[in-house]
Amino acid sequence: xxxxxxxxxxxxxxxxxxxxxxxxxxxxxxxxxxxxxxxxxxxxxxxxxxxxxxxxxxxxxxxxxxxxxxxxxxxxxxxxxxxxxxxxxxxxxxxxxxxxxxxxxxxxxxxxxxxxxxxxxxxxxxxxxxxxxxxxxxxxxxxxxxxxxxxxxxxxxxxxxxxxxxxxxxxxxxxxxxxxxxxxxxxxxxxxxxxxxxxxxxxxxxxxxxxxxxxxxxxxxxxxxxxxxxxxxxxxxxxxxxxxxxxxxxxxxxxxxxxxxxxxxxxx
Amino acid sequence: xxxxxxxxxxxxxxxxxxxxxxxxxxxxxxxxxxxxxxxxxxxxxxxxxxxxxxxxxxxxxxxxxxxxxxxxxxxxxxxxxxxxxxxxxxxxxxxxxxxxxxxxxxxxxxxxxxxxxxxxxxxxxxxxxxxxxxxxxxxxxxxxxxxxxxxxxxxxxxxxxxxxxxxxxxxxxxxxxxxxxxxxxxxxxxxxxxxxxxxxxxxxxxxxxxxxxxxxxxxxxxxxxxxxxxxxxxxxxxxxxxxxxxxxxxxxxxxxxxxxxxxxxxxx
Numbered sequence: 001x002x003x004x005x006x007x008x009x010x011x012x013x014x015x016x017x018x019x020x021x022x023x024x025x026x027x028x029x030x031x032x033x034x035x036x037x038x039x040x041x042x043x044x045x046x047x048x049x050x051x052x053x054x055x056x057x058x059x060x061x062x063x064x065x066x067x068x069x070x071x072x073x074x075x076x077x078x079x080x081x082x083x084x085x086x087x088x089x090x091x092x093x094x095x096x097x098x099x100x101x102x103x104x105x106x107x108x109x110x111x112x113x114x115x116x117x118x119x120x121x122x123x124x125x126x127x128x129x130x131x132x133x134x135x136x137x138x139x140x141x142x143x144x145x146x147x148x149x150x151x152x153x154x155x156x157x158x159x160x161x162x163x164x165x166x167x168x169x170x171x172x173x174x175x176x177x178x179x180x181x182x183x184x185x186x187x188x189x190x191x192x193x194x195x196x197x198x199x200x201x202x203x204x205x206x207x208x209x210x211x212x213x214x215x216x217x218x219x220x221x222x223x224x225x226x227x228x229x230x231x232x233x234x235x236x237x238x239x240x241x242x243x244x245x246x247x248x249x250x251x252x253x254x255x256x257x258x259x260x261x262x263x264x265x266x267x268x
Numbered sequence: 269x270x271x272x273x274x275x276x277x278x279x280x281x282x283x284x285x286x287x288x289x290x291x292x293x294x295x296x297x298x299x300x301x302x303x304x305x306x307x308x309x310x311x312x313x314x315x316x317x318x319x320x321x322x323x324x325x326x327x328x329x330x331x332x333x334x335x336x337x338x339x340x341x342x343x344x345x346x347x348x349x350x351x352x353x354x355x356x357x358x359x360x361x362x363x364x365x366x367x368x369x370x371x372x373x374x375x376x377x378x379x380x381x382x383x384x385x386x387x388x389x390x391x392x393x394x395x396x397x398x399x400x401x402x403x404x405x406x407x408x409x410x411x412x413x414x415x416x417x418x419x420x421x422x423x424x425x426x427x428x429x430x431x432x433x434x435x436x437x438x439x440x441x442x443x444x445x446x447x448x449x450x451x452x453x454x455x456x457x458x459x460x461x462x463x464x465x466x467x468x469x470x471x472x473x474x475x476x477x478x479x480x481x482x483x484x485x486x487x488x489x490x491x492x493x494x495x496x497x498x499x500x501x502x503x504x505x506x507x508x509x510x511x512x513x514x515x516x517x518x519x520x521x522x523x524x525x526x527x528x529x530x531x532x533x534x535x536x
Contacts, residue, residue, distance in 0.1 A: 043436070045429040071431055114447070156446050161313040163339055168311070168439055175440055178424050179382070210521070219524035232517050240508030243375055249500050253478070256487030257525040 023177050024120050025051040025131040026170055027089050027096070029145055032058045032137050038069025038077070039167035040134075045073035047174035048181065052080045053089045053131075086133070086145050094128035095120070098141050098149035099169055101162055109151040116153035117176040132173055134166045198244045206247050207234055213258045291445050292388050293319040293399040294438055295357050295364075297413055300326045300405050306337025306345070307435035308402075313341035315442035316449065320348045321357045321399075354401070354413050359469035362396040363388070366409050366417035367437055369430055375503055377419045384421035385444040396465055400441055402434050411495075415502035416468065418509065464511040474515050475502055481526045 026044055031037050031054060041052055054061060061082045070077050083089035090096055097116050098108075111119065120130045133149055135141035146152065155164055155172060164172075211230060220226035242250075294312055299305050299322060309320055322329060329350045338345050351357035358364055365384050366376075379387065388398045401417055403409035414420065423432055423440060432440075479498060488494035510518075 042431070046425050046432055046436070048426040073429060112447075156443075156450060157314050158316040158446070161341060163310065164314055168314075168436075171436055171439065172443055175424075175443075178426070179380075182424060214521055214524055217524040217527070219521055229517070232513070233521065236508075236510065236514040236517060239514070240504075240510070242504065242508070245375060245500070246504040246507070249497070249504060253482055253487055253501065254525075256482055256485040257522075259485070 023049045023051075023124070023174075023181070025053055025090075025093060025129070026174075027053045027055065027086070027131050027133045028057070028166065029055045029086055029133060029141055030058060030136050031166065034059055034063035034065030035069040036137060036166055037063060037080075038066035038071075038073075040170045041066065041070040041073040041076040041080070043167055043171035044174050045070075045076050046171070047178035049174050049177060050076055050079065052076050054080060054082045055086045055089050056084060057082065086148060090131055090133070090148065092129060093131040095123050096131040096133055096149045097151055097153045098133045098146040099135070099153050099155075099173070100140055100146065101154065101157070101164065102140075108146070108149075111151055111153050112156060113153055113172055113176045116151065117173065117180045119151070120177070121180045132170075134169055137166060198242050198247045202244055202247050203237065203242065206237060206242075206251060209251055210237075210254055213254050216258070291317045291319075291392070291442075291449075293321055293358075293361060293397070294442075295321045295323065295354070295399050295401045296325070296434065297323045297354055297401060297409055298326060298404050299402075299434065302327055302331035302333030303337040304405060304434055305331060305348075306334035306339075306341075308438045309334065309338040309341040309344040309348070311435055311439035312442050313338075313344050314439070315446040317442050317445060318344055318347065320344050322348060322350045323354045323357050324352060325350065354416060355468070355472045358399055358401070358416065359467065359472070360397060361399045361468050362465045363391050364399040364401055364417040364468065365419055365421045366401045366414040367403070367421050367423075367441070368408055368414065369422065369425070369432065370408075375500075376414070376417075376507060379419055379421050380424060381421055381440055381444045384419065385441065385448045387419070388445070389448045397467075400438075402437060405434060411499050415499045415506060416472070418506055464513060466510050466512045466515050470512060470515050471505065471510065474505060474510075474519060477519055478505075478522055481522050484526070 026040065026049060028037065028040060031040075034057075037052075037054065037057065044050065044052060057063070059065075061080070062077075067074070067077050081089075097111070097120070116132075120132075123130050132153070133141060133145060135145070153173070155162075155169065157164060210233065214220060214233075220229055294308065294317060296305065296308060299308075302325075305320075305322065305325065312318065312320060325331070327333075329348070330345075335342070335345050349357075365379070365388070384400075388400075391398050400421070401409060401413060403413070421441070423430075423437065425432060478501065482488060482501075488497055508514075
């Protein structure tokens with residue numbers, strides 16, 4: 001499937017929306033707990049990955065525990081394939097990363113998640129099929145499996161507390177994939193409603209209104225300090241980068257406070 | 269604690285190594301399951317965050333389930349603080365992000381995790397105390413909690429499958445924090461140190477004062493719109509990035525307007 005191609009699907013939390021189903025294959029080597037496999041599937045679905053392969057899952061496949069832990073990522077669970085040997089699981093791939101938590105004494109390039117995903121994205125765009133290998137819950141990948149991979153990716157964890165589980169590791173890689181897939185990864189997926197930054201005219205209208213109300217309320221006291229106080233307030237609101245509806249709300253608030261005592265004065 | 273300062277500790281998986289214990293405070297609003305709190309603590313520890321605060325955890329605190337799920341992140345669990353109100357949990361912070369999964373109809377800047385962490389890192393280097401607010405498992409943060417935050421951060425999830433749990437959300441933010449900590453760690457502090465940015469406590473004091481004055485002035489009309497109007501004003505002032513002296517001046521202005529009509533009322 002081409003990069004940035006989308007497929008409609010009934011799976012997921014909102015079937016009116018588009019589901020991205022492309023990216024590197026996730027390969028779990030001898031995973032032990034069905035729950036972990038399910039959480040891996042869910043993490044993949046969250047960030048648009050869809051192709052999961054298992055090498056000798058300890059508790060067999062299919063797994064009810066995996067399906068339950070996948071929280072409706074049924075499209076990933078249903079498409080999961082099982083292999084007896086890692087060689088078969090990666091046979092059709094062109095480039096794979098081995099994920100490791102600790103240093104291995106191998107002459108192999110070690111990348112951060114972000115670098116690794118950048119490499120995978122480049123290869124993906126060039127039409128290569130890629131994969132990420134994850135090891136057992138207890139001790140990760142063996143040297144044999146690492147040797148089959150082109151490069152190593154490791155996570156920038158706190159050296160004193162480096163206990164990422166496989167679902168977390170898959171989550172981080174999938175997240176980086178999603179970031180790399182987006183044209184502008186720095187940009188949030190939905191923007192603030194920010195078309196309405198107030199004009200200076202609106203801002204000055206607020207100043208005049210507020211200052212007039214405060215003048216009536218004898219806020220500017222003593223008179224020698226008035227200019228300073230007035231400028232402080234103006235600077236406060238200039239600094240506040242206000243939008244039109246915010247100015248509208250503030251003027252409403254000032255008017256309410258003003259009206260209150262003007263009304264009293266009228267009645268007095 | 270200074271940026272890039274390290275502390276030796278006996279906690280974690282390898283007590284010969286250094287443990288980073290600095291960064292934004294993680295605030296969980298009304299978390300339900302102890303397991304989730306524990307997994308949040310573990311995710312924080314993995315990437316060097318250490319300060320966890322809970323607002324009204326449903327099943328109480330301390331929690332054996334949390335400690336067990338934290339997988340030896342005991343230093344985070346032991347230091348966790350519990351609050352009855354989110355206002356108290358963030359009182360000493362200067363800048364907070366609200367994390368949301370879906371669009372909220374608010375005039376607030378929305379950032380990606382990477383942008384948000386970049387912002388927090390800048391503020392951290394300038395000596396500000398920052399936080400990240402996470403909501404309930406089922407429905408996230410309420411509008412009240414979001415209105416107390418300066419900006420919103422949301423995750424670039426697959427729109428068709430957007431079910432990140434809180435531990436995963438905390439993991440991603442913590443991971444980005446670790447990434448940002450490593451980029452040019454020697455880089456000089458940039459930007460003026462704005463030592464006078466108001467704390468959340470000062471901001472909440474302003475809210476309370478303004479809302480009480482407006483309540484007396486019958487600004488909140490009709491009653492059905494009160495909540496919306498109140499949150500709009502809170503969002504306006506949260507967005508305004510106010511400094512302590514600015515809050516002081518604003519409260520003086522509100523007091524002047526209030527005093528004016530209260531005086532009239534007294535005379536009436």
